[in-house]
Amino acid sequence: MKPWNNKAWFFVLPVLLLVAFSAIIPLMTVVNYSVQDSFGNNEFYWVGLEWFQEVLASERFHNSLMRNLLFSGIILLIEIPLGIAVALAMPRRGWGVSVCLVLMALPLLIPWNVVGTIWQVFARVDIGLLGHTLAALGVDYNYTQDTFDAWVTLIAMDVWHWTSLVVLLCYSGLVSIPDAYYQAARIDGASRWAVFRYIQLPKMRRVLVIAVLLRFMDSFMIYTEPFVVTGGGPGNATTFLSIDLVQMAIGQFDLGPAAAMSLIYFLIILVISWVFYTVMTQQDNDSVTDGRQGGGQ
Amino acid sequence: MAKITLNNIAHSYDGGNSYALKAMSHEWNDGGAYALLGPSGCGKTTLLNIISGLLQPSEGQLLFDDVDVSSLPTEQRNIAQVFQFPVLYDTMTVADNLAFPLRNRRGPDKLSAAEIDHRVQQAISMLGLEALAGRKARGLSADDKQKISLGRGLVRTDVNAILFDEPLTVIDPHLKWQLRTQLKQIHRQFGHTMIYVTHDQTEALTFADKVVVMLAGEVVQMGTPQELFDAPQHTFVGKFIGSPGMNVLPCELAGKEAVIDDRRIALAREYPTLNGVIELGIRPEFVRLVNSGQGLPVQIVSVEDVGRHRIVRAQLNKHRLDIIVPAHQPVPSEPGVEFDSDRINIYQNSQLVGWEHQL
Known part of the structure; x- marks a missing residue:
């Protein structure tokens, strides 16, 4: 059978049209803004790649980008291992399963802005349960004034909000492992660590790819929660790319630079996601080629 | 390798309301090849898992060479088990898969790298896996995978027993024979105690020295394939083993004759007066088809030609009767049947009436 069929395009066409209207055409208008300058009156002047050069050279962009990379890096380092650990600790059968799943x-x-509001109040030193308790314990904590405290608050909030997703994905990977694997491991005298390393982790790898990609993309695009909790402050300490971008586009109405920045932002996410995906599925591809070579034996 | 003793072993999954395995005591010899044969749900896998320690029996003791291992965890029983579906560590190479159970050893049993390598090479050549040794286990064919699972048991030359839980289910039919022969050879060469669970009588009969036939959590008969064929202790064994199985016909006894619907059949010996349900069992191989007027008249329902012989499905009054007819013998249009008296077994309440009842 032929691996492709030209008629299949007709089935894809409706989706392509839909995506074109909802994503590609808006994206093209952004491309359009990014290469022009305007002084109002709907008059536009061609500026070529000037905005791109300006954005890429600006310290403001570098700082936001670094903050964002740091934030994504930290939450991935916390949420992925924590998610795996929680998934491993969850019961596999019995009434505990549904209780855990619902809690998770x-x-x-919870809507993102509500999560932001919850933590904004929760962490307040005057009335918030967390902030007040910490203050009562003698911890000098104030997320509106202190950079470190603001970061800790945002990271704690993100971990609280999103570790569940990693847990649920990992759990789905774990429950798909047949009992015989655990039994064989017992027969082979495998240690708890060996069971994790050679049975559970390999079986979770596919869902972990999804978890890492989702968590990276979402955390790299994070806007609502820090906007509600810290508003990008203190100073610019928690101004991530998205907050910066909104300030530039809507606050300052610099459409050209904002459009150029959007495109750069988009490309960064695309490239990093691609790198994650390629690295994490490397082993899969290796063994597929192995399989082809071994097919003739 | 070890002698395995079951001492009143019983198991219940629901705290004693019903028993998946009813109390049984058996002794299985060191170096024997045993098959646990029975229909699905008869408790054979339960018994296997009790021996390997994956399951704690509700009652009774398990002894390896007279040492009570009932409370020992699987890891300490030194047992190899091959499962119905191949279980491999996908991310490891084939050789690493085989080395895994050896590398897991700690303390005084710890093996040197050279010793591990030597044993792995031995297992690889034993199973003919040389071409695959260096590649990842992922993506291999089911039979290669199952061979490797088997290899993980064989590298441990000092195992107490190797257990098989329907290991050939996923294997292509033409490879089943090959693998089974290989198993047989390995057994002859190394003399491991092997226990093989299956619901396929051919597998059981060709693999095992002793076949343990199970039904509803009980061992109904343990014996050599010949014993199971000649003298099934229970009508179930007679029907389950053989292709087709033994004919079982309700009858009455009268001296040295059995009476089926007013028709008299000569027996080889006389039986005492028996109560309960009396049945006559005769294998299709020992029923002869003769011309009409002789023997008991039967109606032929169908004839199945299986190559080396034909299976005639017939009706003796309201009872079904299977007859095996040699390939070239004609089937008469209005046939009768004769039974080989020496091969008739008499059953009382499904149990074989043994020689101890002989007058």
Whole structure:
């Protein structure tokens, strides 16, 4: 059978049209803004790649980018291992399963701005449960004034909000492992670590790819929660790319640079996601080629 | 390798309301090849898992060479087990898969790298896996995978027993024979105690020295393939083993004759007066088809030609009767049947009436 069929394009066409209207055409208008300058009156002047050069050279962009990379890096380093650990600790059968699943799903069901508001109040030193308790314990904590405290608060909030997603994905990978694997490991005298390393981790790898990609993309695009909690402050300490971009586009109405920045932002996410995906699925591809070579034996 | 003793072993999955395995005591010899044969749900896998320690029996003791291992965890029983579906560590190479159980050893049993390598090479050549040794286990064919699972048991030359839980289910039919022969050879060469669970009588009969036939959590008969064929202790064994299985016909006894619907059949010996349900069992191989007027008249329902012989499905009054007819013998249009008296077994309440009842 032929591996492709030209008629299949007709089935894809409706989706392509839909995506064109919802994503590609808006994206093209952004491309359009990014290469022009305007002084109002709907008059536009061709400026070529000037905005791109300006954005890439600006310290403001570098700082936001670094903050964003740091934030994504930290939350991935916390949420992925924590998610795996929680998934491993969850019961596999019995009534505990549904209780755990519902508890895990709760943070995921809360709208992002509500999560922001919850933590904004929760961490306040005057009335917030967390902030007040810390102050009462003698900890000098104030997320509106102190950079470190603001970061800790945002990271704690993101971990609270999104670790569940990693847990649920990992758990789905774990429950798909047949009992025979654990039994064989017992027969082979495998240690708890060996069971994790050679049975559970390989079986979770595919869902972990998804978890890492989702968590990276979402955290790299994070806007609502820091906007509600810290508003990008203190100073610019928690001004991530998205907050910076909104300030530039809507606050300052610099459409050209903002459009150029959007495109750069988009390309960074695309490239980093591609790198994650390629690295994490490397082993899969290796063994597929192996399989082809071994097919003739 | 070890002698395995079951001492009143019983198991219940629901705290004693019903028993998946009813109390049994058996002794299985060191170096024997045993098959646990029975229909699905008869408790054979339960028994296997009790021996390997994956399951704690509700009652009774398990002894390896007279040492009570009932409370020992699987890891300490030194048992190899091959499962129905191949279980491999996908991210390891084939050779690493085989080395895994050896590398896991700690303390006084710890092996040197050279010794591990030597044993792995031995297992690889034993199973003919040389071409695959260096590649990842992922993406191999089911039979290669199952061979490697088997190899993980064989590298441990000092195992107490190797257990097989329907290991050939996923294997292509033409490879089943090959693998089974290989198993047989390995057994002859190394003399491991092997226990093989299956619901396929051909597998059981060709693999095992002793076949343990199970039904509803009980061992109904343990014996050599010949014993199971000649003298099934239970009508179930007679029907389950053989292709087709033994004919079982309700009858009455009268002296040295059995009476089926007013028709008299000569027996080889006389039986005492028996109570309960009396049945006559005769294998299709020992029923002869003769011309009409002789023997008991039967109606032929169908004839199946299986190559080396034909299976005639017939009706003796309201009872079904299978007859095996040699390939070239004609089937008469209005046939009768004769039974080989020496091959008739008499059953009382499904149990074989043994020689101890002989007058």
